[in-house]
Amino acid sequence: MDDHPIVVENLVKYYEGRCVLNGIDLEVPRGCIYGLLGRNGCGKTTLIRTLLGLEPPTRGRTMLLGHDSRRLSAKARARIGYVAEGHNLIQNYRVRRLIGLCRDLSLHWNEAFFSQLMETFRLPMDRKIKELSAGMRAELNLALAMAVDPELLILDDPTLGLDTVARRQFLELAIDLIQKQDRTILFSSHILGDVERIADRIGIMVAGKLIVDCELDELKRRVRKLQVLFPSEAPKNLYITEIIHQRNAGREMVLTVADWNPQKQAILQTFGPQSCTELAMTLEDIFIECTRPATTAVVEGSEV
């Protein structure tokens, strides 16, 4: 359990009779930066809130740092940093006062690291929270979450509202934190380039299910996009399993497939293609293919 600060077992969550988390299993290893992806409303925030014990599961359970999320002690909570989506902070407090309050309340406050963050973000200490821009609020929230020197940092869309420079600074800080101290980070984001830059493990959720859960390199190795040209009309059905997406246009077929291997290649060859060219894929391409409405393929559980 210690090697996996986040454990999710068969998690099911219903809201008003509607299933929003549908049997999620997940283990995030220590020292990992886990990027949680998914289209709007697929259940990322609900999963994160359940992990933190802010929402009860309907079935299954979640564990943080070896403790059941529903019974996290104050001591365990002190080892976890959390930035909620939307950056809710006490609006009438001035920045300086809020920082003081958080410093007083926290069991572990890393002043040196916090000063480094404030040096980076340069926030106006005497301004009220409600007078800050959305980006400034995001920066303050991040700084406060990181300053408690968390062993586990959970961030729900943390760079929402940050400009390009601030986003890059945040990503560098996150990498710093993880490399120096072997901490674990789980973050959700819609900015695929950022995720690709820092995450080493990826989860992709579709309609409450975790359809992808593997290392980023592994995901890129396993999901292939092929442009295949046939002498006559491209066949409608290749009888190859785990096709994520297939688009036919006359003699041409563009195929996105999980777990491309020699057996599948041999099946393709029986259809006598003239040429088969592999197309480069970014994480964003893979994400788009995996979250298309017709997608049923699953790329998960690949323990590397």
Ligand SMILES: Nc1ncnc2c1ncn2[C@@H]1O[C@H](COP(=O)(O)OP(=O)(O)OP(=O)(O)O)[C@@H](O)[C@H]1O
């Ligand atoms: N308190 C709630 N009561 C009822 N339904 C809810 C509640 N919270 C979330 N939902 C629903 O659960 C589903 C998942 O929402 P959630 O906020 O987890 O998605 P998300 O992936 O974080 O979306 P986004 O990327 O837009 O933030 C949505 O259909 C949402 O409307």
